[in-house]
Amino acid sequence: MKIGLLTGGGDCPGLNAVIRAVVGKGSSQYGDEFIGFLDGWRGVIEDRSVPLDWERCRKILFEGGTILGSSRTNVFKVEGGLEKVRAALKTNHLDALVAIGGDDTLGVASKLSAEGVNVVGVPKTIDNDLSATEVTFGFHTAVQIATEAIDRLRTTSESHNRVIICEVMGRHAGWIALYSGIAGGAVDVLLPEQPFDVEEVCERLRRHRGAGRRGSVVVVAEGATPKEGTFSTTSSEVDQFGHVRLGGVGNMLASEVESRTGFETRSAVLGHIQRGGTPLAFDRVLATRFGIGAIDAVHDGGSGTMVALQADKIVRVPLAEAVAAPKLVPADFYADVVMPLLG
């Protein structure tokens, strides 16, 4: 078969490991040929691609980012988008597509599949917010980066007797904040799923510091909002999937905490540092398993499905089902694991 690959949405450590696995097994076991579309769905629409073979892919396991580039292009928001996708498939004599992405990229894949396009999805996102899979590759790498940052922020916060607010990624789902906040021993963890009370955050900090502690780090997800009302975001720019660019809640929270408590407070926004660099071993392995699962799915009737991890097995889930609802942090996880340890 001749197969096209693409990576869409925010990049994530492990994308290259998926590409390597798909091309490796496809070429050696099935005799497939591959091209890689550049910059996600935009490259399909504009018919921009590069040839991919084992020689090009064998050494990319360790590389962060994606050798194919990425974009947040929505085929169905581009005039004639569907026809352009069909034309690119025809011109390049493609039998199938493997789309590696999060809910937006795979949402497009799902609609294309309903239009008869032969496509298999691979879930990626540092946010870990896809409900059909227990975990997405990239998530644990992002958590490790955030945890190491929190450890560093704690020591400087101790030296200077300051509060530090650490803002991590997570638009609707607070998995990164939750895991890194627990692992980093944060005084408080603020998630998009649970609007927070600024006064309660201040009260925790007063108790924490009242007990003689000097190092106080609060972790806040970029999508977290206070109960009293929503902070305005730093930008009103929206992408083709309608998402506002976030980033800024940490700064705003820091000045609010400082003015309410009198504690000297700083903020640090980790931003894209969480998405860059080489994947952890766990993510390399998961990405490789997903890639192998995807090329098998292309060959044995898995069109229209997304590969997923369930009970440590690689399974297939219909794309439409996979993108139907996000995986949010359940209230009981927060109540049972986070609340008892808060300051």
Ligand code: F6P
């Ligand atoms: O890919 C998901 C994500 O990392 C979100 O956590 C974050 O809100 C968004 O990407 C940032 O996107 P961009 O790179 O387009 O600024």
